[in-house]
Amino acid sequence: MPTKLLSELKSKEKGKIAKVGGGGSIHRRLLDMGLVSGSEIEVERVAPLGDPMQVRIKGYHLTLRKEEAANIQVEVI
Amino acid sequence: MNREEILRAQEKSLAHLRSVYREDAETVIADARYGFISGLLTEAMRKPAIERRTISDLIDKVLINRWLGIPIFLALLYGVFQFTFTVSVPLMDWIDEGFGWFADQATTISPEWLGSFIGDGIFGGLGSVLVFVPPIFLLFLALAFLEDCGYLARAAFVMDRLMHRIGLHGRSFIPMMLGFGCNVPAIMATRTIENPKDRLTTILINPFMSCGARLPIYILFAGAFFTAHQGLVVFSMYAMGIILAIIMGLVFRKTLLRGPSGHFVMELPPYRLPTITGLVVHMWERGKVFLVRAGTIIFAAVVLIWLLDYTGALEPIGRAIAPIFSPAGFGQWQAAVALVFGLLAKEVVIGTFGTLFTGAEELGGLGDVIGFDLGWTALIAFAFMAMTLIYVPCMAVIGTIRRETNSWKWTVFVIGYTLVLGWIVATLIYQIGSLFT
Amino acid sequence: MRMAKEITIALAGNPNSGKTTVFNNLTGARQHVGNWPGVTVEKKEGTCRYQGYAIKVVDLPGVYSFTAYSIDEVVARNFVVEEKPDAVVDIVDASNLERNLYLAVQLMEMGTRLIVALNMMDQAESRGYKIDVPQLSYLLDVPVVPMVANRNRGTQELLEEIVKMADGEVQPRKFRLDYGREVEEEIAKLEELISQDDELSQRYSPRWLAVKLLEGDEEVVKTLRATKE
Numbered sequence: 037m038p039t040k041l042l043s044e045l046k047s048k049e050k051g052k053i054a055k056v057g058g059g060g061s062i063h064r065r066l067l068d069m070g071l072v073s074g075s076e077i078e079v080e081r082v083a084p085l086g087d088p089m090q091v092r093i094k095g096y097h098l099t100l101r102k103e104e105a106a107n108i109q110v111e112v113i
Numbered sequence: 114m115n116r117e118e119i120l121r122a123q124e125k126s127l128a129h130l131r132s133v134y135r136e137d138a139e140t141v142i143a144d145a146r147y148g149f150i151s152g153l154l155t156e157a158m159r160k161p162a163i164e165r166r167t168i169s170d171l172i173d174k175v176l177i178n179r180w181l182g183i184p185i186f187l188a189l190l191y192g193v194f195q196f197t198f199t200v201s202v203p204l205m206d207w208i209d210e211g212f213g214w215f216a217d218q219a220t221t222i223s224p225e226w227l228g229s230f231i232g233d234g235i236f237g238g239l240g241s242v243l244v245f246v247p248p249i250f251l252l253f254l255a256l257a258f259l260e261d262c263g264y265l266a267r268a269a270f271v272m273d274r275l276m277h278r279i280g281l282h283g284r285s286f287i288p289m290m291l292g293f294g295c296n297v298p299a300i301m302a303t304r305t306i307e308n309p310k311d312r313l314t315t316i317l318i319n320p321f322m323s324c325g326a327r328l329p330i331y332i333l334f335a336g337a338f339f340t341a342h343q344g345l346v347v348f349s350m351y352a353m354g355i356i357l358a359i360i361m362g363l364v365f366r367k368t369l370l371r372g373p374s375g376h377f378v379m380e381l382p383p384y385r386l387p388t389i390t391g392l393v394v395h396m397w398e399r400g401k402v403f404l405v406r407a408g409t410i411i412f413a414a415v416v417l418i419w420l421l422d423y424t425g426a427l428e429p430i431g432r433a434i435a436p437i438f439s440p441a442g443f444g445q446w447q448a449a450v451a452l453v454f455g456l457l458a459k460e461v462v463i464g465t466f467g468t469l470f471t472g473a474e475e476l477g478g479l480g481d482v483i484g485f486d487l488g489w490t491a492l493i494a495f496a497f498m499a500m501t502l503i504y505v506p507c508m509a510v511i512g513t514i515r516r517e518t519n520s521w522k523w524t525v526f527v528i529g530y531t532l533v534l535g536w537i538v539a540t541l542i543y544q545i546g547s548l549f550t
Numbered sequence: 551m552r553m554a555k556e557i558t559i560a561l562a563g564n565p566n567s568g569k570t571t572v573f574n575n576l577t578g579a580r581q582h583v584g585n586w587p588g589v590t591v592e593k594k595e596g597t598c599r600y601q602g603y604a605i606k607v608v609d610l611p612g613v614y615s616f617t618a619y620s621i622d623e624v625v626a627r628n629f630v631v632e633e634k635p636d637a638v639v640d641i642v643d644a645s646n647l648e649r650n651l652y653l654a655v656q657l658m659e660m661g662t663r664l665i666v667a668l669n670m671m672d673q674a675e676s677r678g679y680k681i682d683v684p685q686l687s688y689l690l691d692v693p694v695v696p697m698v699a700n701r702n703r704g705t706q707e708l709l710e711e712i713v714k715m716a717d718g719e720v721q722p723r724k725f726r727l728d729y730g731r732e733v734e735e736e737i738a739k740l741e742e743l744i745s746q747d748d749e750l751s752q753r754y755s756p757r758w759l760a761v762k763l764l765e766g767d768e769e770v771v772k773t774l775r776a777t778k779e
Contacts, residue, residue, distance in 0.1 A: 056140065061619040065378045067143035068615035070649045075147075084182035085274035088283075088377050094648045095164070097173075097381040099270050101277070104376055116750075116774045119743045123763040123771075126736035130764070133732050138764040145729045150651045157686040158647060161678040263566070304592070307620060382566035383645070383673070388700050390574055398583055519585070 040112050042077065042091070043105035050078040051110035058107030070094040071108060169383040173267070182271045189264070190290055193255040197294060198325070201247035208247070212240025226423065234419030239412060245295060245458075245509070248325065250400045252291065252298045257395035261387035265305065266379060273377055279359050280366035282306055282375050285315040289358065292322025293351075296510045300517055301399050308375025314365045316514060317527060320506035321358040323351050326459040330501050333463055337480020338491040346495070350502055357503065357534070418457060441500065441539035442493035442547075452500065458507045492546040496539040504535030554604040557716045560629060562657060563641035564650050565612035568669045571699040572641050573609045576709075586625045600709045603716065608635065614649075616656050618769035630662055631754060637715040638662040639708065644674035644681060644696070658692065658725040661755045665711050666694045667704070691723050726757070736764060750774075 039054050053075045056066050070093050071077070078092045088101040130138040176185055219232035259265050265287060273283030284306045291299035299319050306312040323331075327350075335346040366374075421427050431446030434453070438444045447469045455462040463479070470482045483489055489497075505511070505528050515524040563569040573581070577596025586593045594609040610629060611622035618624055630638055640657055642650040657664050666687075674681060687694035693711045697704030714720045728734065740760035745751050750759065762770040 061617075062376050062378070063137075064139060064615075064617050064619060065376060067140060068617065068652065069378055069380070070147065070652070072140075072144050072147045074144075081177070081179070083177070083270050083274060084179055085271075087274045087277075088270060090177075090270065090381060094646075095160075096646045096649060099266075099377060099379050099381055101273070101377045104378060115743065115747050119740065119747070119763070120771065120774055122740055122743055126740060126764060127766065130732060130736060137766070138733065138736075139766055141733055142729060142761065142765055145727060145733070146652060146655050147648075149655060149727055150648055153651070153686070153689045154648060157682045157689055159680040165677055167677060307622075309621070380564075380566060385700075388571065391571060391700075394570075394574060519589075 037111040039109045041106050042079075042108040042110050043089075043102040045079045045110060045112070047079055047081050049112060050076065051112045053077055054109040054111050056108050058104070062104060062107065066100075066104070066107065069098055070096075071098075076113075077108075077110060167383060169263075172384050173381070176264070177267050177271060186268055186271050189259070189268075193252070193259070194294060196255055197248055197251045201251050204247035205244045208244050209240065212236045212243070216240070229423060230416075230419060233422075234416060235412075245297075245326075246400075246404065249295055249298050250396055252294050253396040253399045254392060256287075256291070256298070256302060257392045258387055260305070261385070261391055261395065263382045263384045266381050269377075269379065270381065277374060277377075279362050280374060281314060281362060282308060282311040283377060285311060288315055288319060289322055292319045292324060295324050295326070296320050296322065296506055297513045298399065300510065300513045303517065306375070310366070310370040310372050311375050313518065313523065314362055314370050316517060317365055317523070318358040318362045320510055320527070320531060321354040321361070321503065323354045323502060324459070326507065327502060329460045330462050331498055333480050334494045334498050337484060338489070338494040346498075350498055353499060353538075354502055357538075361534075418454060437536070438500075438539075440544065441496050441536065442543040443487075443489070443497045443500070443539075445487050447487065448497065452504065455501060456505060456508055458509070459501060462501055490550070492543060492550060495546070496542040499542055500535045500539040502535075503531055503538055505531050554599065554602055555716075556604045556606065557636040557712075558606045558608065558633070559637045559639060559712055560608045560610050560633075560635040561639050561641060562610045562626060562630070562653065563612060564614050564643065564646075564653060567612070567641045567643045567650060568699045569609065569612055569641040572639075572667060572669065572697070572705075572708075573607060575699060575702050575705045576605075576607050589621050589625060591621055591625050598709075601713055603713055605709075605712065613653065615653060616660075617765075618767050624769055627660070630657065630660055631758075636663065637665055637712050639665045639667050639712065641667045641669050641699075644668045644671050645677055645679065647674070647679075647681070654690070654692075655727065658690070659727060659761065660758050661722070661724070663715050663722045664692045665708070665715060666690065666692055667699075667708055668694055668696045669699050669704075671696045671704075672698050672701075691725065693720060729761075733764065737761060740764070 040051070045051065053071060053073050055073060056063065056071055058066065075093055080090045080092050080097065082089045083099075088099050089105060090097055090099045091105075092098075127138055130141065134141050175181060213236075216232040216236035219236060220228045222228035222231060256265075259268070268287055269283030271283075272286040276283050276285050285303070288299045288302040288306075291302055296319050299322065300316050303312050303315045303319075306315060328347075331347045331350050332343075335343040339346045421430065427450055428446060430453070431450035434449040435444045435446045438449060447466065450469070451462045451465040454465040466479060466483060470479065470486060484494070506514075511524060511528065514527055515521065518524065561569055561573055573594065573596065576598050578598070580598065581594060581596035584593050584595070585591065591611055596607045596609070598605050598607060608629065610626040613620070613623045613626050616623050616627040629635070638657055640654045642654060654664070654666055668681070668683065668686075671681075683694055683696055693715070695704055695708045695711055697708065699705075711720070729737065737757065737760045740763055741756045744754075744756040744759050750756070759770060
């Protein structure tokens, strides 16, 4: 299965989280918000100025900057 | 002894788990928690096979749309201002007249000093601060509505890229915009910024957003000295404030408040209709702080300034301070006194000139009289306007900064750096401008 | 008249879970806003009376988790761990249950006397979610109260559960999440060491402290360093 970084996904693309990287507080924050491996994730839209992005995870909407999304590897479905 | 042992054991355990899982123990633990929850929910909850589109999702399709997101954001912001100021103007007039009436009544009290104290000091001084109660409470009400219905998070989403460029966070944008109304609620609104450095930076640069009280000053001087380009001059003051805010924000973020900006991993909650109780409680909690301060710090300041004025100590003080401002062109004692009074509330700068040059009460006339009596040129007036924009925010804002930063150090810092910056900018304007005239 | 029995409860929950509304419903106008000692985090307290109890309600900052990375989270967890309130009510958004329960699980691991308030039941229903409340309560092994706080529904039932918990009618059972063999072995080692320290094991649950150490929690490490004999 090809993996991509979440930051590379286009609007409406879906996938399954393979790995969450990054260190320290950002890593922890991503985990706490439910971005754990195996979870389904969908990119819903990108902000008008091109960053941050909005995703759907565990049934709710989450926003994060692309530099933060680059910590997440996704198996694209 | 034992505790060192515990910490050593922790290091060992962490290293061991990392070699087993090729992942931090932290990740394994979070996975296990979420694993437990999804197991539990398969037994206790059923979801429809296809998630229903909610009304909230539909609203977002429009409100934070790629193309409409920013125009809608700006329109809403404009709406908040319109609401706040349209509704508060009659209330402000009413408070103003009420205090004015009491002040007039009080002047008949004898002895004369007591009448002056109650009339000019208490009613006059406090009245000039309390007229801000309506806009402050209404601004909070509008803000509470945007916050409670869930739009504030969207506004941060829309503006984050821009704010991130200048080292801040999407959530800094709303407080900066609110600063155009009044810096007091604006600084209080920084509470929604999680990262302490982002928040402190936003507080430190907020006073550069020209609040409503500074507008009358701009209008007075622009009208008297720049008849042909009034609008442009007033606009240039707002622009100058924004540019200074951006520059100082970058400077602080690279020096005193270095460090990464807070991250933007943020929930977009579904839109919800706020409850009236919720809104009122929200508004009251924040607004009350201003009322309490008006009754304490500001009251003390009012008494002090009245005392200086009544005892005739004001002119000597003005004369002592005035030379400092000579390089900026406005080294007259009246200007110095006006700036000192302006600490109380910025529009008092005009009130002070009004008292010092009695007989020229009407705004238009007053500007001309200042030009005639003090010999001010358009250049000096412009430098003075810049000074009133930049130098120490009013007493109410200083009190708010003290409360919100919980630190006298940062409060004194704001007073100091804005004073120095104001002097530098005013002097540069006057000195450089003088080369061309 | 009998003296009212005084108890303290804490309201925990994610941001946007309707925690503030529940707080307003419980305390009405009897609230006080201050700051948590030493930090600029707002502290709201209120009181309410129910069946001969004078209940002090402390509104904890809204958080998603109990890490050491944000002041809000440290303030909230320190209150729960150190002040040991008579009950902790976790306000959970029923329409966003999976992520909201993440905090509930952490509260259970802390050994708190937990009540789960399942708020926004109407939103969950309108999305077509069917939640089996008794089953959820059974699996979590804590009382679960369905609510719609912004229409003031479920407040009585919540007070009922709070009083039961304070009366000792409902006893919280020890909750133990299984982290898998490897992690459990390390937890056991650390727990053993912590249990030998009387002061630590009286203040904290040894297992909770062990898990926090494995999570690399800096606040806990700092506490251990600071109180070194």
